[in-house]
């Protein structure tokens with residue numbers, strides 16, 4: 001059994017820790033802040049899981065693995081933290097991502113219900129169908145209760161033999177010896193280090209800055225009158241993403257503890273600016289409003305919605321323009337860095353944690369793991 005050090009207690013580090021503990025490895029997770037860390041990318045009310053994936057056919061197929069791995073995690077945690085809502089894609093141009101996704105969903109034989117703008121308006125009265133070329137429901141999607149998952153995983157790990165150290169900022173790693181040095185000078189040795197440091201990764205592993213870059217993204221949280229809150233509670237998520245627009249909407253859903261999450265609007269277009277270590281997480285009013293306004297013309301009666309607050313959150317995106325690939329890299333003899341983000345990594349955390357554990361156990365090759373994470377092998 002290996003002794004593995006994981007840097008970062010976001011969903012990527014914790015999911016890898018979960019899969020490694022299931023295989024019986026010794027695991028220590030080092031987190032610079034509290035666990036969960038509210039400025040980490042994984043700590044937000046929700047993240048979407050969806051089957052439509054543009055031209056990324058590998059990730060589209062990998063959703064099957066993602067659901068299976070989450071199910072395995074729910075069995076361990078004793079609770080499901082996924083609310084199945086389906087996802088509704090709105091295509092506004094015949095060359096946008098929704099149109100590509102539809103073609104590949106149909107080729108792959110995945111369930112999908114197509115509709116024209118008239119039927120969209122009839123079936124989904126909260127949506128303004130004007131300007132929509134065609135729409136489709138993929139019934140497989142849902143909302144992952146992100147911060148609850150991070151908390152539940154951290155608790156499970158602590159109860160199942162892993163060591164979690166909050167306030168343990170790693171300052172340096174020796175990727176050949178498999179050791180790390182904490183701020184303050186403490187040195188910790190292991191057989192293998194996994195750097196899962198999210199948008200901070202470039203500070204610890206400078207070579208990763210050639211592959212990924214931080215991208216400051218703004219989210220808009222919205223308050224609803226009771227009738228709209230009830231109507232949205234059973235509504236699929238919305239996606240309308242193209243080369244020049246990145247609108248998505250996460251519906252408010254009921255968590256297992258009976259509390260309802262908020263409705264959230266986001267913009268998937270990458271800003272490619274910012275620094276996760278120093279940028280405040282409160283956006284300016286005007287930029288929050290600009291994200292909120294993406295819903296105008298897409299939702300009916302937007303004037304009945306109330307923009308509540310904004311939040312800044314960091315993507316760590318593939319540096320190559322036009323790519324949204326996860327970059328997993330072997331560093332020296334005894335370390336790896338995993339950057340499963342590009343704005344869509346949460347949904348794959350459980351299955352990529354399993355894939356990493358498979359590699360550590362020799363059930364998967366190093367190259368096979370990197371290609372799998374990049375969505376290339378299926």
Ligand SMILES: Cc1cc2nc3c(=O)[nH]c(=O)nc-3n(C[C@H](O)[C@H](O)[C@H](O)COP(=O)(O)OP(=O)(O)OC[C@H]3O[C@@H](n4cnc5c(N)ncnc54)[C@H](O)[C@@H]3O)c2cc1C
Nearest residue numbers: 008010011012032040041042048170198341344345346347
């Ligand atoms: C606005 C927004 C919307 C998104 N929507 C979706 C979605 O709908 N669906 C989806 O699947 N994904 C989505 N994502 C992407 C998803 O949230 C990320 O892929 C995922 O959370 C990344 O997790 P992580 O563990 O890599 O990073 P993080 O959660 O940021 O964790 C990294 C951790 O490492 C710690 N750390 C960093 N450096 C050090 C150090 N030197 N020493 C110790 N600890 C350190 C940090 O404090 C942090 O806690 C979204 C992201 C954003 C920002």
